[in-house]
Amino acid sequence: SVEEQANALIYAALPIHAYAVDEQTLSTIPLRRPPKVTGTIRIVEIDRYDYSACGGTHVRTTAEIGPLKITKMERRRNQTRVTFLCGMRAYRDYGEKHRLITEAATLFSNEIQQVPTLITRNLALLKEKDRALEEAQRALLTYEAQTLVAEARMLGSVRLVQHTAQGQEVTLLKTLATQLQSYAQVVALLASTEDEKVTLCFSCDPTLTTESKLNMGQLLRTVLQPHGGKGGGKADFAQGGGISPTELPAIFTAAEQSLKELLHN
Template identity: 30%
Template structure:
């Protein structure tokens, strides 16, 4: 088996070793198996390391069938025997901070509040754990966060060691062991004793800080989201940048931004309401204008340029509702499309879907609606005026 240097020294990022095997998996990805490696493979909720082998990018690391596969951006030269590995330290250390932070958070929730952790996910930007409860109060979260950060500040030594099952069971383990072979324990004295295969720092102080970001209900449990270490600083920088940009738009002190933005949103909603009322009045006026000059064939029509289909629908309904009307045809000509609305009054019994089906092939279009009101659109294969003519002809043919 490959010697796992990441267990011997989680801070090791440069190493030299020999290649044992170069191959492809079933999906065609090239990978190498080494005599020893500092690359951590995905497992236990912690993502894999990245880096390079002799300058070739390591894109993924997995432990499969007892061998640690280093997936590469391209195949190693066949004659290559000795290689140099380099682990991306920024990614590794971030994972060490997040993983150990999760141990502390889970320990506090279980020991202080009797809420165990059922799952853990270390994401790209945040960490989430599922807690076996259906609710978290603000007071509980503040208490838990304070206790977690106090443990971090206490600069407790973190020990990781391999022991047999008999010795492991002498510790107050958070979960009972389901294996019979040796197990790796991660120990934070007085805080957490856990079987864990992940990488961890030497002291809780290296976690730096933990900040809870919020929670949601998830399948009768609670999913808590948080960030640890340098991610907390990144989140602070991100929020500071947003607040700074907002202050350029809303020139108020930070403690007044929320009330000021809320006031702006209320004013905007009121303006939107008034605009909607004015648009409705305008549509009614426009409908009366169309009704003022009804052609002899009883088909009111109009062609527009770049008018939204939503406007055509509103106008069509207003025309039908405004009086005794037989048919109304409204067409909007877009850059490379034609859209239309076809409606009739209550005195007409024609199903307009039958007429629309005759029109759609002409413009390679689609649509539909109720018997008295249909809408649709398609390609601009003919001029808008010609489409109106064909729709009027289809109306006459169906009567």
């Protein structure tokens, strides 16, 4: 590999020379790239291996460069950008990475060579447990939806579900609101509180958006606006927040009153 070749040249301790040449002599030197200036040019040569037009400082032999490690290679158009470390920077980088991999091996109570395999195995187990947890949560939400519908209050011709959960994840609240949409003639006013943050989800049986002209997005915006909250969505599903938990009773009361008026009309 390129990295192995570079390190082989470094450990060969090739001498490095610097000398000046005129333009006529310059044409006989196999430069890596042509110089950007004219006249007398300073050449830095790695013992018949590499020739560069360079005015900067340089080491005396390739051995002074120390170990070289390529850390990244990126394709850019028709070229490759190479990022590398050498010398003490490469040494310190190796030391830090060795410390990290050793700590990982200690956590697994195993050899460092086994760390990648153990990480892969544990990630697979975590994904499997996540899937099992998601299935359990879906089953629990299905049961919760059934319970809420069974306990729903009649509001005119619709069944009103009003529910506040403490610390429930927003994704689970949305899933519950979506599940409640599958029940006929159900309107759901759901909220989740965590510290001072409130998330609201309003949903309804999609047929109510045409039969009774209900619009959850409009309803949510209407009840949140006086309290400085924001929200919106579609006719059968809306989400919002920006209020404090103490304002929830007023929000639910206003939403229920608006629904009564809409259903009466």
